[in-house]
Amino acid sequence: MLLILVLWLGLAQPGLAQSSTPNAATAAGIAVEHAWARATTAAAKTGAAYFTIVNKGTAGDRLLSASSPASDRAQLHVTIEDHGVMKMRPMADLEIKPGTTVTLVPGRMHLMLIGLKAPLKLGETFSVTLTFEKAGSVEIQVKVEKPGAGSMEHSMPGMQMSPQ
Ligand SMILES: [Cu+2]
Numbered sequence: 001m002l003l004i005l006v007l008w009l010g011l012a013q014p015g016l017a018q019s020s021t022p023n024a025a026t027a028a029g030i031a032v033e034h035a036w037a038r039a040t041t042a043a044a045k046t047g048a049a050y051f052t053i054v055n056k057g058t059a060g061d062r063l064l065s066a067s068s069p070a071s072d073r074a075q076l077h078v079t080i081e082d083h084g085v086m087k088m089r090p091m092a093d094l095e096i097k098p099g100t101t102v103t104l105v106p107g108r109m110h111l112m113l114i115g116l117k118a119p120l121k122l123g124e125t126f127s128v129t130l131t132f133e134k135a136g137s138v139e140i141q142v143k144v145e146k147p148g149a150g151s152m153e154h155s156m157p158g159m160q161m162s163p164q
Contacts, residue, residue: 029057030096030135035142037113038149039122047071047120048110049128049142050150052103055096062133063094068142070126072115079107088112093133106150120144 035051047070055061066074077088091109096102104110111128113120120126122144130138 029059029098030055030061030132030138032130032138032140035128035140036145036149037120037126037142039144039147040116040120041147042119044119045114045116047113047116048077048106049074049113050104050106050110051140051142052101053094053096054101055098058098059134060095060097061135063096063130064133065131066111066128067131068113068126068128070117070120070128071113072117073113074128075112075114076109077112078109122146 031054033052033054035049037047037049040047049068053063063076066076068074076091076094078091079086079088081087086107088110090112094102094109124144125141126144128140128142130140132138
């Protein structure tokens with residue numbers, strides 16, 4: 001019900017919800033652009049998605065959680081180096097200050113798709129719903145690109161999940 005209200009308010013205000021590209025979603029000043037994921041092997045149980053969040057509003061917002069029909073769970077992860085070993089840790093949330101852009105890129109941050117229901121195949125798209133503190137739910141379409149796309153490998157040798 002709240003989502004419907006938020007969407008209705010967005011549509012009712014000229015100047016908002018004017019994005020036409022399929023990859024962009026706008027609600028309360030938040031836009032999500034260039035969402036992509038890496039293709040996975042047939043055996044992969046996890047995948048990673050990346051996107052750019054632009055806060056065009058005058059107030060800060062926070063990305064609180066995410067979900068996708070492509071996997072059992074979707075978790076925001078940050079990549080850190082610990083004694084020369086790349087590790088990833090879940091993030092509680094992600095702040096997007098007004099007028100700033102936050103980009104999830106390999107080697108820094110990603111949306112971890114845990115328990116993939118099917119391999120992510122090159123050229124396919126799947127949806128992810130991002131839940132923001134103020135902007136509410138924003139559905140994005142994630143395009144699957146080549147396994148090695150991006151600047152750094154997601155699955156680096158020695159990369160491991162820290163216990164939660
Ligand atoms: Cu991860």
